[in-house]
Structure formats: C-alpha cells, structure tokens
Amino acid sequence: MNDPHDLELRLLVDAIYQRYHYDFRHYAMVSLRRRMAAATARFGAKTLSELQGRILREPALFAQLLDYLTVQVSEMFRDPAYFLALRREVLPRLQTFPSFKIWVAGCSNGEEAYSLAILLQEAGLLPRAMIYATDINATSLERARAGVFPLARMADFSAAYQRAGGQAPFSDYYTANYGNALMDKALRKAIVFADHSLATDSVFAEVQFVSCRNVLIYFDRALQDRALGLFRDALPVGGFLGIGSRESVRFSAHAAAFREVAGPERIYQRVRD
Structure with missing residues (x-):
C-alpha cells in the first residue's frame, strides 16, 4: 500500500x-521528503496538502519554496582535488582551442562558476572562455x-583555493566592502547566468566542458x-x-559515451559511442 505522505508529496510536485x-517529479524521494518537511514547518502548514493549496494560490510563496526544492549549498573550490585534476587533465586540452x-x-x-573562472584566469585562458552557468532558481541566479x-x-x-593549487592571494579576486566581497569584474564578465532545467529543457549550445557536481544525487535514475x-x-x-564525488556515469544509459580520465575526481571525457 502506498504511503499517504508519499502520495501527498507526489500530488504536490505534480501540482x-x-x-x-x-x-520535480523525478527528484529522489528521500531528498524531497526531507526538504518538504522543512518547508512545511517553515511556512506553518500542518500538512503537505495544506501547503499545496497555498502554493497554488500564492506565486510569491512558491518562489520561496524553490529555495527548499533546489540545491543551495555550495562553496568555492569545493573538493580541491577536483580542481587540481582540472589543471592537470582538462586545462591543457582547452588551451588548444582559440x-x-x-x-x-x-x-x-x-x-562553482567563479571558481572555474579563477582557474582559467590563472591559466591565461579566461579571455578565450565563455562560461554558461545555469539553474532553475531565479533568486539564486540573481545572487550569482x-x-x-x-x-x-x-x-x-x-583555504580551499590554496589546496586547489591557487597561484595568488585569494583576495586578488574580490573587493571587500561593508562585510561583503564583490568578485572581480573580469570574472563576472566571463560568466553568463541563465535559467535552464535539466528536467525539461534541451541542450542550448555545444561546449567543451560540463561541470555538474552534486546535482545528480538529488535525481532519480530516469532524470539522471x-x-x-x-x-x-x-x-x-x-x-x-x-x-560530484558521490556520482558516476558507470551505470547510466550513457556510460558508453564517456571514458574515465580522473576516477577519484569523477572527470570523464566524451568518446564515440
């Protein structure tokens, strides 16, 4: 028998x-349960059904709910070994492109986007690069x-930047003012932030490198x-x-399209499949 709470949750994401x-219909149920429990408490709803009714009638409330449904936890140079592997395995190949x-x-x-921009800056590659950074959360995109x-x-x-092989004082890449840090203008100009859904949208450009870390773990197998x-x-x-370090292409429907080039850091190269 289906759990009534899970039925409510599926009705909510379908609505x-x-x-x-x-x-969000193909997001992992374990993650959805946890996030919606927090949202229900935050918005003072007694049940998911009550929360659903309010969300359908209050678009502003749905905008706030997106912060619970989407991944908001990140850091610059998260998993420094990943960026060391990019310096070793990926940047030499990118250097061959005009x-x-x-x-x-x-x-x-x-x-993540600003971390990659700094990496490219230190390799002398930023003037050649265009970084597309996408998300479905409009508020997050504005912050970014x-x-x-x-x-x-x-x-x-x-500290993470230094462990990732940083070549300068990290303070060179931002300006401090009134308790905030503004990233350098050259970095900001190199990044285009845009709305894109991995669940519903199609490919928008050919790119030489895709970085999508710690996102697939929130999807079910079909959406992965x-x-x-x-x-x-x-x-x-x-x-x-x-x-991400807890993600893999090995058992996916597209495993044959990739070969591993840095296993522990989860970096793959596109091959003919």
Missing part, C-alpha cells in the same frame, strides 16, 4: 508542474549574477539519465564532463 512548469565554452549546470549561487558573497566566507574559500544525455549531446568527442 507544481501543472501550475508553474517546474518539474575559444571554448563551459557549462556549469545547477550553478546555485555561482560559487551580482557576484557578492559574505566576507565571512572568504577565509574558507581561500536525462541529464547525462544532455551533457553527452552538448559535448563534442574529446570534451570533458565533471560530476
């Missing part, structure tokens, strides 16, 4: 899809576009396969894909 065209594009899928507040982060976070970002199919189609043969 969100019908009303707002955001598709220009190239990078897609950061599920960019949240922009930490502004390039402003709490100054209190800079110490942790700086859909997202990996988009990355496969976006990458030419020889292009690179980076995913």
Whole structure:
C-alpha cells in the first residue's frame, strides 16, 4: 500500500508542474521528503496538502519554496582535488582551442562558476572562455549574477583555493566592502547566468566542458539519465564532463559515451559511442 505522505508529496510536485512548469517529479524521494518537511514547518502548514493549496494560490510563496526544492549549498573550490585534476587533465586540452565554452549546470549561487573562472584566469585562458552557468532558481541566479558573497566566507574559500593549487592571494579576486566581497569584474564578465532545467529543457549550445557536481544525487535514475544525455549531446568527442564525488556515469544509459580520465575526481571525457 502506498504511503499517504508519499502520495501527498507526489500530488504536490505534480501540482507544481501543472501550475508553474517546474518539474520535480523525478527528484529522489528521500531528498524531497526531507526538504518538504522543512518547508512545511517553515511556512506553518500542518500538512503537505495544506501547503499545496497555498502554493497554488500564492506565486510569491512558491518562489520561496524553490529555495527548499533546489540545491543551495555550495562553496568555492569545493573538493580541491577536483580542481587540481582540472589543471592537470582538462586545462591543457582547452588551451588548444582559440575559444571554448563551459557549462556549469545547477550553478546555485555561482560559487562553482567563479571558481572555474579563477582557474582559467590563472591559466591565461579566461579571455578565450565563455562560461554558461545555469539553474532553475531565479533568486539564486540573481545572487550569482551580482557576484557578492559574505566576507565571512572568504577565509574558507581561500583555504580551499590554496589546496586547489591557487597561484595568488585569494583576495586578488574580490573587493571587500561593508562585510561583503564583490568578485572581480573580469570574472563576472566571463560568466553568463541563465535559467535552464535539466528536467525539461534541451541542450542550448555545444561546449567543451560540463561541470555538474552534486546535482545528480538529488535525481532519480530516469532524470539522471536525462541529464547525462544532455551533457553527452552538448559535448563534442574529446570534451570533458565533471560530476560530484558521490556520482558516476558507470551505470547510466550513457556510460558508453564517456571514458574515465580522473576516477577519484569523477572527470570523464566524451568518446564515440
């Protein structure tokens, strides 16, 4: 017998899809349960059904709910070994192109995109690059576009940057003012932040590198396969894909399209499949 709470949850995400065209129907149920329990408490609803009724009638409330439904936790140079592997395995290949594009899928507040921009800057590649950073949360995209982060976070970002092979004082990449840090203008100009859904949208450009880390773990198998199919189609043969440390392409429907180039860091290269 189906759990009544799970039925309520499925009705809620289906209602969100019908009303707002955001598709969470193939997000992992364990994650959805946890996030919606927090949202129900936050918005003072007694049940998911009550929360559903309010969301359908209050678009402003749905905008707030997106912060619970989407991944908001990120850091600059998260998992420094990943960025060391990019320096070793990916940047030498990108250096062979007169220009190239990078897609950061599920960019949240922009930490990953700015980290990659700094990496390219230090390799002398930023003037050749266009970084597309996408997410479905409009509020997150606005924060990312502004390039402003709490100054209190800079110490942790700086430590991770140094472990990732940083070549300069991290403070060279931002300006501190009134408790905030504004990322350098050259970094902000290199990134285009845009709305894109891995659940419903198609490929929008050919890119040489896709970085989508710690996003697939929130999807069920069908949506993971859909997202990996988009990355496969976006990458030419020889292009690179980076995913999270707890994610893999090995058992996906698109495993044959990728070969592992840095196993522990989850970096793959597109091959003919």
